[in-house]
Structure formats: C-alpha cells, structure tokens
Amino acid sequence: MDHINLRHLHYFWMIARNGSIVRAADVLKLSPQTLSGQLATLEANLGNALFLRRNRSLQLTNFGQTVFSYAEEIFQSVQALDDLLQQPPETRPLNLSVGIAASIHKLIAYHLTAPALALPRPVHLRCQTGETSELLKRLGRRELDILLTDRQPDFKDAGQFRATQLASSSISLFAAPALSSRLMPGFPASLDREPFLTTSLNAPYINELMNWFAAQRIRINVVAEVDDSALIKVFGREGVGYFAAPTVIREEVCRQYEVTCIGAIEQVRETLYAVTRARASSNPGVAALLHTRPDLDDSIEKTEQ
Structure with a gap:
C-alpha cells in the first residue's frame, strides 16, 4: 500500500474509462494540468508507465491494462458499497433500471417486470431495450440493475455475472389466415419451401428451430430477417x-x-433469464424479479380478459 494512493488510482481509472485526460478532468471537475500531474505521480510511484502517449491520444500499456483491471474491480466494489449506503428511505421511490433484450416479446417482458411494480413501496422503473451484448456492458458499468434476456452470458463473463432462469415456453408458428389455411394441413411437412420470417437477432430458439426444420427435412425459404419482435409479426x-x-x-x-x-x-x-452482477444486489426490485416468478400462462390470460 506504500506505493498506491487510492485517489491517484481513481484518477487513473477515470482517465482510462473516459479515454483522455481532458474528458476525465471534465467529469472530475479538475483542471487537465492537475490531473496530468497526479497521473505522473502515480506512474512514478508504481515505477512503470501506464499509458503510451501518441498524437494527443492515450493508449494503455500492458502494465496499464493490468493495473486498470484491478482498479476496475476496486472501484466497482466501492460503488456497490456506496449504492448500499445510499439506499433511499422507505418513503422515497425505489429506482430500478431493467435492460430487456430486443428479441424478447414485450408482453412477456412486462409480466417478468411486474413483480417489482407490485412492491409495497413506490417504484420508479426504467426499461432499456437493445442487444444482449451491449446491455451486459451497461450492467457491468452499473448503468442497469438487472437484465432480462434469452441467453446466458458467455463463460468468459461467468465471474462477473450471474444468470437465473425465469421462464420457459415452447415455440409456435403463426401466419395470416390465407397462408395458415394452406400450411395447417400436413403440418409440419407443409412448411417445405414456404416463405419464412426470421429474427436477425440471433435468438437461441431460432438455432433450435433451424435444427428442428433440418430434422424434419423441411427446406427453409427465408424471405425477410427482422430485428424487432413486434415488426416481424406485422410482416406476418x-x-x-x-x-x-x-x-x-x-x-x-x-x-x-x-x-x-x-x-x-x-x-x-x-x-428467459435474469442476469445480475455476481455480487448480490441490495435493490429490493432486483430481488422481486428474481424470486417472484409469475405464471405467464395465468398472467397473460387475465390480461386478455
């Protein structure tokens, strides 16, 4: 610890995350000159350069990459502790940020988030949709509290995230009445070479479906790839x-x-899975989503009535 000043390490971490001294100085409300001096002091104390300076840009050295990985873990833990200490009083709304993979049907996503809205305290829910890979990054940066997705994180992220299975459903095929009346007799052989609409989001169930088509000797005729779960149904x-x-x-x-x-x-x-950071969250909204799993068949039936 004699060589590590945590404030200086924090400044380095912010520079690395923001990509430049100027941007980090703006976030930290310091002058670039002050921040540059603190970085130089840290490098001197550690005995190695943390950045390569090339044409006004900064690039982490191999040593800098190693230091940054430790700093990332340290300050994320500090942020987690700060989040715990800053939990709002029971009378104030609970903030809950939920990432939702774009490939998940929105009605299912609603029922998976509903347990948080049923908490006895007010909840300020913020939902963001997108690709699972990008949402995982936001979860890792603590911009999201939880992620609802149709795939588990890669093994390389196993130490950072934890996946909990929430729900499962078989898959059905749908079409406009004129087309379905032609396809229903002789199903599934009737699907051979018929126009198929597929998601372009690399949803895991699509891979399973393609394998099932192959096992049934059904030749696929993909006429459109759509990256929105609602739009694909409009095409249908x-x-x-x-x-x-x-x-x-x-x-x-x-x-x-x-x-x-x-x-x-x-x-x-x-x-479908709920993905959280490996360190347990103290947010009651996250706990509600993980431990109160609705019966989707029952919930959706009531919605339709």
Missing part, C-alpha cells in the same frame, strides 16, 4: 410469410396481429 399479418413466437403468448399474438397458429413445436423452447 400482411401475409409475407409465417413466423415463430412463444406458445405462452399464442392467444395474444393471434388476437393482436390477426394471425392463426399453424402448430406448436414442443421440442423447441425459448428460455
């Missing part, structure tokens, strides 16, 4: 092709998009 409603969606929302999909269920595929399932 207009008769562009048939599409897949979780069986648990079958009635809602048929009602809202005026399509017909061609058939269910029990061998193909969509599994």
Whole structure:
C-alpha cells in the first residue's frame, strides 16, 4: 500500500474509462494540468508507465491494462458499497433500471417486470431495450440493475455475472389466415419451401428451430430477417410469410396481429433469464424479479380478459 494512493488510482481509472485526460478532468471537475500531474505521480510511484502517449491520444500499456483491471474491480466494489449506503428511505421511490433484450416479446417482458411494480413501496422503473451484448456492458458499468434476456452470458463473463432462469415456453408458428389455411394441413411437412420470417437477432430458439426444420427435412425459404419482435409479426399479418413466437403468448399474438397458429413445436423452447452482477444486489426490485416468478400462462390470460 506504500506505493498506491487510492485517489491517484481513481484518477487513473477515470482517465482510462473516459479515454483522455481532458474528458476525465471534465467529469472530475479538475483542471487537465492537475490531473496530468497526479497521473505522473502515480506512474512514478508504481515505477512503470501506464499509458503510451501518441498524437494527443492515450493508449494503455500492458502494465496499464493490468493495473486498470484491478482498479476496475476496486472501484466497482466501492460503488456497490456506496449504492448500499445510499439506499433511499422507505418513503422515497425505489429506482430500478431493467435492460430487456430486443428479441424478447414485450408482453412477456412486462409480466417478468411486474413483480417489482407490485412492491409495497413506490417504484420508479426504467426499461432499456437493445442487444444482449451491449446491455451486459451497461450492467457491468452499473448503468442497469438487472437484465432480462434469452441467453446466458458467455463463460468468459461467468465471474462477473450471474444468470437465473425465469421462464420457459415452447415455440409456435403463426401466419395470416390465407397462408395458415394452406400450411395447417400436413403440418409440419407443409412448411417445405414456404416463405419464412426470421429474427436477425440471433435468438437461441431460432438455432433450435433451424435444427428442428433440418430434422424434419423441411427446406427453409427465408424471405425477410427482422430485428424487432413486434415488426416481424406485422410482416406476418400482411401475409409475407409465417413466423415463430412463444406458445405462452399464442392467444395474444393471434388476437393482436390477426394471425392463426399453424402448430406448436414442443421440442423447441425459448428460455428467459435474469442476469445480475455476481455480487448480490441490495435493490429490493432486483430481488422481486428474481424470486417472484409469475405464471405467464395465468398472467397473460387475465390480461386478455
């Protein structure tokens, strides 16, 4: 500890995260000259350069990368402690930031977040959608409290995140009435070479579905790849092709998009997870989402009534 000044280490961490001394100085409300001097002091104390300075830009050295990885762990732990100490009183709203993978159907996402809204204290819920990979980064930066997704983090992130299975549903296929009336007789062989709408979000269930098609000797005719779970159903409603969606929302999909269920595929399932940081969260909203798992069949049935 004789060589490490935590304030100087924090300044270095902020410079590395922001990419420049000027931007870090702006965040820290310090002058760039002061911050540059503190960085030089830290480098002198550690006996190694932390950055390579090239044309006004900074690039971490190998030693700097190592120091940064430790600093990242230290200050994320400090932030976690600060979050705990700053928990609002019971009379104030509870802030809960939820990331939702774009490939998850929005009705399912609502029912998965509903337990937090049922807490006895007021909840200020903020939902953000996007690609799982980007949302995981935001979760790691503590910009999100929890992530709802259809895939588990990669093994390389296993030490940083924890995944909890929340729900699972088989997959059904849907189409506009004219197309479905042609495809329902002889299902699933009737799907051979028929126009198919697929998500472009690399959803895990799509890979399972493709393997199921191959096992059934069904040749796929992909006519469109769509990266939005609602838009793909609009294309289906207009008769562009048939599409897949979780069986648990079958009635809602048929009602809202005026399509017909061609058939269910029990061998193909969509599994949904809640991903949190490995260190347990003290946010009651996160606990509600993890431990109060709604019966999606029952919840959606009540919504439709």
